[in-house]
Amino acid sequence: MTDIKEKIFKNTIQVLMVLTLSILVFLFYFLIREAMPLFDYCKISDFLFGTEWMPVSFGNELKFGIWYFILGTVYVSFIAIIFGLVFSIGIALFITFSLNERLQKYIFAILDLISAIPSVVFGFFGLQVFSPIFFKIGVKTGNCVLLAGIVLTIMILPFMINSLCMTFFKLKKKYLIAASNLGIDKWYIIASIIIPESIKSIVLSTILANCRAMGETMAVMMVVGNAKVFPHLLGKGETIASLIALEMGTAIKNSPHYHALYAAGVVLLILTFVINQVVRIIGRDSE
Amino acid sequence: MKTFSKILQIVSYISTILVVGVVLFIYIYFAYRSRNILNINFLLESPKGLVLGEEGGIFPAIIGSVYFSTTAVLIAFFPAICSAIYIKFYAKKRFRRFAHTLIESMASVPSIVLGLFSYTVFVYRLGFGRSIFSAGVALAIMILPFLERRFEKAFDEVDINLINASNNLGIHKYFMILRLVNKESFKEIVSAVLLCYGFAMGALAPMIFTGAVAYSDVPNSIFNPSMALPMHLYLLIAQGETQLDRAYATAFVELMLVLIFNIFAYMLTYKKK
Amino acid sequence: MNNVNVKIENLSVSYDGNKVIDNINYSFYKNEITCIIGASGCGKTTLLKTINRSIEYDENVKTSGNILLEENGHFKNIYDISEVVLRKRVGIVSQNPVVFPFSIYKNLLYPLDYYTKLNKEEKKEKVINVLKKVELYDEVKDNLDKYADNLSGGQKQRLCIARTLLTEPEVLLLDEPCSALDVKNQDVIEKLLLQLKNEITIIIVTHNIKEAEKLKDKIIFMDSGKIIEDGVDIIKNPKSVALKDFLNY
Numbered sequence: 114m115t116d117i118k119e120k121i122f123k124n125t126i127q128v129l130m131v132l133t134l135s136i137l138v139f140l141f142y143f144l145i146r147e148a149m150p151l152f153d154y155c156k157i158s159d160f161l162f163g164t165e166w167m168p169v170s171f172g173n174e175l176k177f178g179i180w181y182f183i184l185g186t187v188y189v190s191f192i193a194i195i196f197g198l199v200f201s202i203g204i205a206l207f208i209t210f211s212l213n214e215r216l217q218k219y220i221f222a223i224l225d226l227i228s229a230i231p232s233v234v235f236g237f238f239g240l241q242v243f244s245p246i247f248f249k250i251g252v253k254t255g256n257c258v259l260l261a262g263i264v265l266t267i268m269i270l271p272f273m274i275n276s277l278c279m280t281f282f283k284l285k286k287k288y289l290i291a292a293s294n295l296g297i298d299k300w301y302i303i304a305s306i307i308i309p310e311s312i313k314s315i316v317l318s319t320i321l322a323n324c325r326a327m328g329e330t331m332a333v334m335m336v337v338g339n340a341k342v343f344p345h346l347l348g349k350g351e352t353i354a355s356l357i358a359l360e361m362g363t364a365i366k367n368s369p370h371y372h373a374l375y376a377a378g379v380v381l382l383i384l385t386f387v388i389n390q391v392v393r394i395i396g397r398d399s400e
Numbered sequence: 401m402k403t404f405s406k407i408l409q410i411v412s413y414i415s416t417i418l419v420v421g422v423v424l425f426i427y428i429y430f431a432y433r434s435r436n437i438l439n440i441n442f443l444l445e446s447p448k449g450l451v452l453g454e455e456g457g458i459f460p461a462i463i464g465s466v467y468f469s470t471t472a473v474l475i476a477f478f479p480a481i482c483s484a485i486y487i488k489f490y491a492k493k494r495f496r497r498f499a500h501t502l503i504e505s506m507a508s509v510p511s512i513v514l515g516l517f518s519y520t521v522f523v524y525r526l527g528f529g530r531s532i533f534s535a536g537v538a539l540a541i542m543i544l545p546f547l548e549r550r551f552e553k554a555f556d557e558v559d560i561n562l563i564n565a566s567n568n569l570g571i572h573k574y575f576m577i578l579r580l581v582n583k584e585s586f587k588e589i590v591s592a593v594l595l596c597y598g599f600a601m602g603a604l605a606p607m608i609f610t611g612a613v614a615y616s617d618v619p620n621s622i623f624n625p626s627m628a629l630p631m632h633l634y635l636l637i638a639q640g641e642t643q644l645d646r647a648y649a650t651a652f653v654e655l656m657l658v659l660i661f662n663i664f665a666y667m668l669t670y671k672k673k
Numbered sequence: 674m675n676n677v678n679v680k681i682e683n684l685s686v687s688y689d690g691n692k693v694i695d696n697i698n699y700s701f702y703k704n705e706i707t708c709i710i711g712a713s714g715c716g717k718t719t720l721l722k723t724i725n726r727s728i729e730y731d732e733n734v735k736t737s738g739n740i741l742l743e744e745n746g747h748f749k750n751i752y753d754i755s756e757v758v759l760r761k762r763v764g765i766v767s768q769n770p771v772v773f774p775f776s777i778y779k780n781l782l783y784p785l786d787y788y789t790k791l792n793k794e795e796k797k798e799k800v801i802n803v804l805k806k807v808e809l810y811d812e813v814k815d816n817l818d819k820y821a822d823n824l825s826g827g828q829k830q831r832l833c834i835a836r837t838l839l840t841e842p843e844v845l846l847l848d849e850p851c852s853a854l855d856v857k858n859q860d861v862i863e864k865l866l867l868q869l870k871n872e873i874t875i876i877i878v879t880h881n882i883k884e885a886e887k888l889k890d891k892i893i894f895m896d897s898g899k900i901i902e903d904g905v906d907i908i909k910n911p912k913s914v915a916l917k918d919f920l921n922y
Contacts, residue, residue: 115572115787119757122574123490129482133548134502136541140509140517147520203415206408220416222666223423225595229658230426231602233630234651237637238426241644267422304405321508328510330605331634354512354605361516361609366524378516382509389508393501493732564730565771565833566783569840570761575787580773 141382148379151177151372160376166341168360168370177373179380181343185258185350186381189333190326192262192346193269194319197326200266201273202315206307208274209281210289210299221275228271236335239264244336247347254338258350261337265329269322276318280311320392324385330354353381427655434649442649447615447632454643458650460618464532464626465657467619468607469600471536473593476544481589484551489573489581507545511605514538518610532622535611542606543596550595554588555581591665598661602654604630629654678703678874679724679763679844680748684738686719686728686898693719695898696738701844703743706866706875708885711895712919717878720895721846724876725763726756742844761788764842768849770829772821777813780821780832784839803838807831808861827858834865845869847877851884863887882908882920894919 151160155177163178208220239260248255284307292302330352338349339359357374364371445457487499518538522528558581566576604612612631619626629650636647679701686694693716701707709717722728724740741748742762751759773780781800785791791799800817804810809831813824821832830850837845847866851859866875866888879885885892886908893903896915911917 119572126482130486133479200415203411207412300405330512
């Protein structure tokens, strides 16, 4: 009797598990399926490296170049991880080495809260608080790539800090007491041992954070300006995610426009997926 | 090296203060800006006015958001917990690693892409149209990896000696999981669900073209589209200066909901050693 | 030969490639208490845990050889029995008692609910009987609903033995069951084991030579993964240098 129950239990779980793990396959399948028809209208190279985006025809030729959007995506997320790097290392060090366990818990709770704050709210915050500052220093409308990067920094911090803290906690256990017994200052140990030892995991977690940053939609869309131009630090730009969010609502089903948006989605998906796998493979070697 | 260590110390203090400061600032500033709008009527009335949202409140959006999140959590819960149980208690090392890779990859899928997926499969091919259900699926896929990871972490915290003691009695895993593990990780599981519930409430990208609309009544079925708080907020912001105070108030309501869910989730797991 | 209950043939066990049990052959007899002694690290606990395959909780363990378990006059290889069934038939009590985070009563219901379909009264009767058997009933009869974690170490150990007995094992393995207990509790458990051996086969790992002498029908002395000496009187008449060293120590 118990054997049968175990079997039923295990099989049920197995089925749902397999279903969960195969979601990724479905995701790729359906997106690619919707994206493929685009390439009847447009070559892959023109799609990826083209610089003009004219998805709806008013008598003119249709153009589906997403190169500027790819650049915009990379640019914005790059700014975010550069700022994020400084802040997350700083905060992770502070959490690991300056706080007792109770205070650590409070900070982690605050980080959980940050990652739960809706991205629209962050976008709104950026728009209301930072945008006027940029406007004053001469950026038209105040919205720009740098602003998007700053807003994005706050949003990816919890993720970066969590993964850095894991590394720092391990290293702290390994070295701090031994080194402290030699009478060396804590921050000297951090600078001379902990940081150099964790360079690799800092790099890996930064790249993973970059994945997150590239996929972020709403907050970036609200402050990046959304102009289909070559992105500049203090100029407008547009990311793949915001392109999809802005135009999906108006794209007619099965039109080239619609397929192009799916193709853009596939590019975004592959970009994050590939980066993720590469980091994972490099990270595994070091284990 | 001496200067480097000094710099690190200063950076660490400043960045922590700055980030905690930003969170505090957001809450205080948004509370301050919404002081004139926020009252019980704002919470309990439907939006009105020539330009929608100009008058009235956000009640249908709040209830809509509850619908969206509840649907998402209901869809995601069983796949997530079953995967966590299988990976933790049944899988061998190699499979566990493989499964973790997949789950992590799933977590890194941009949420807008999930919106695209749900749009082609549920809105379009399966004919559900723009609905709470279609958006719920996208939201569910978004929170699934987070739920799974937190569940697995909860199971990891169950004392291995208890698990071995149960195995030593010659008792099948299903009984152990239902009776012993269930009791040990119940609080963590609820806490994880609460966190993800709040997370799903704030996400707009997966639902922006799969289920959220500018105006609807309080939804009566999950197969209809509905208003949602982040969508309503986004539209208010898009209307520019005239609606700012209402946007602040709506954002503040969202912030408070997130805070409440987080506090409950935190309290549930806080007392554990 | 008829009375052999567990027979070990050419058993070797390795952890991450290190041999901890090296080609052991031995038979354990029914209604006997066999004590395994030896210095720490000699492989005695590993041997014990191999018999109910609980050693395999660690994925890095590799075993070779056979362990045969008597079943209606025949022998069956334990690797042909499902682990779950095997662990019911061969129960184990570990050095540090692990009580479940339930009440005392629920701790004992755990195996009962799983194995039996008795009604409430019958279950209660079984629980009371087993508690009397391990001489715990008088101490806890008013507190059955209290959290089991609040019991003393000795009480917990007896509760764990009671819990294992409820699965009605044929063989009972004990890993230093008394090492963390005071003399009074040791006496209670030793008395209980002597009484239990009329029903089941008992194999006990201990470092306490006095205890082994008190309980023994047979004693095995192990060193570096091998059985060096075995028999009834090996402590009084040690032959090998290793055992002499161990006894002096």
